[in-house]
Amino acid sequence: MSAAVTEVTAPEQVYVCLWSHAGGVPGHLHFVVQPVGKEDMARFDAFGPALQVAMGQAGRFPDAAEAERVRDRLREALG
Template identity: 85%
Template sequence: MTDGGTDTGCLACDLSAGRAPLPGGTVLRTGGWVVEHCVGPFGAGTLVVKPVRHVLHVAGLTAGESGALGPLLQRVSAAVTEVMAPEQVYVCLWSHAGGVPGHIHFVVQPVGAADMTRFDAFGPALQVAMGRAGCFPDAAEVERVCDRLREALGPTGPADPTR
């Protein structure tokens, strides 16, 4: 069932619409995109970038949505880098729910040596290991990190190091 471009019963839509609890709240909303803290077990500072409307495939994005995506992912990755100081920031598409295409979202995850050592993994294997471990970040820590990320994103985003 669609509700103003959102699908009731879709966790991604429910989080954005306030129908499900969202630790840290909305970090950024810009045009057709929303940035929120990940509700999964990928650590504090892991953000989700997703279209506001319910979209199942990248091919289903409008020209405006797809045109804004690259710059937004770069901006969010820069903010995560500034706030979390990781060794690397993973950016990957997630889109399955129960084995069928679901609301697309890009996970922007800060990763450091401690994560790789703790889970004895990196890349996709690290995300699988973190998912299996099911260790969710503390809600108060998520709130603090989201406040810092909102500040880093600001109205224009993190400082551009090329300026």
């Protein structure tokens, strides 16, 4: 998945995280694959998990239409 995200979005890095705690207790899974560019790291003065938290707190989420376009391109890349 990381290779496909790199192919489709050409980021500086791709973060891959597995979150498995709900309220501090293992309960369900979130598998996050996030392309990251230098502009996001500079804007939020953070990287890694701190960048993910800062982007979420700032409400920095992809536009729904853009997410759908990337989804379609990923489907093609994954064949």
